[in-house]
Amino acid sequence: MRLPLILAAALAAAAPALAQEVKFSPDATLDCMEKQRVPGADATCIGESARACFQRMKNPANSDIAACMGKESEYWKGRMDAAYDKMAGLAAVADEAFAKTAKSKDIPFSLVEDLAIQQQKWAEWREIRCAVEAMMRRGSPYTMTAAASCTMKRIGEQALFLEDAVTYMETK
Template identity: 90%
Template structure:
């Protein structure tokens, strides 16, 4: 709950967006396509936001934060899709495991653990990004720090869940 309040306060004191935000995920996707090391896709988070504000003439902090916000929305869509698919796969795995003798000794379910993990992750992200923003309070960078943190954490979680889906689909 802290981060939305911080962002609202920043937006209230920030000048109106001076420029139209034109966001496309292409730069991030191109970067990910060129990665040679497994697990290095997270280094591409933010590439499309950067391309978005670099297309602008003299972007203000609010413009930069708006581009980061658009990339956060992109990653949130991927994260939500991967989470939904992972829940389906977890339910199937839980059903299969319930048919084994080991299920009597291990009372936990992947679906429940996944839901708890996602909830706790969202709480952690909110607090983490509030701290990053508050470290810069009183400066022009509060808003961009919060937006950058949110974008990075959303991207990381999306990639984590997508890799979990890939693992579950191939095992």
């Protein structure tokens, strides 16, 4: 729970410094992902749209850069939430089908429950991980951008993981 407070405080302190309009589009990230030819390489595209966002600005401040990263985080969060919801539905169907098998008595696990626990623990881990990355830079101008970058990357990775999980479950 520390990261939201750290990030909120950093962004609140920087809010007056936000002199430039943030024009975000996910296109650069999507274009990068479309060009990937190696499975799993989509994660290297996380941040491309944030970069395009702040590169369009004239002399972006750290707060501008962090704002662009925040916009890309929001984009990935939307994808992550949609994939999680779809995966939860697929997990419920899989649990129901598995419950009808003889193996279900020997393997008393629930994909629905495990998915929910995984998502909760992942969110806790992300907050701690990003707080550490930000605090390693405390007292420097990069605290805010470190927190924003870490958050953007971790949410993007989780979105891609869940989307891959959905694809796997749909082809099973």
